[in-house]
Amino acid sequence: MELRTYQTQSRQTARYPQAGANPIYPTLGLCGEAGEVADKVKKVIRDQGGNFSPEAVAALELELGDVLWYVAQLATELGLDLDRVAQANLDKLASRMSRNVIAGSGDLR
16 A cells, blocks of 8 residues: 555544644644554563564554554645655655765754
8 A cells, every 4th residue: 555545545534623724633642652652562571571472563563553544644734745755754864874874863964
């Protein structure tokens, strides 16, 4: 599936206050879901010695889907196309790699 297709189809399930004019709601949802991903990974480290069982991976897959949904909604709220966002990110990383600043810090390196 292409990101643009996902973005369009996922929008059909966007039911939150002022959807279409509310970037705050998906931003907060994204933070919450990213926290759930981090919590599941933390528990794998704590409870399973860092070994990701098939069940843990399946649970993470579901949470990552939720993260993707909120990313898509935030992009839509801001008028951004996920295909363009993804390509711009790859271009940025390739540029950093070619300039040997991939491991540095700062957004504008």
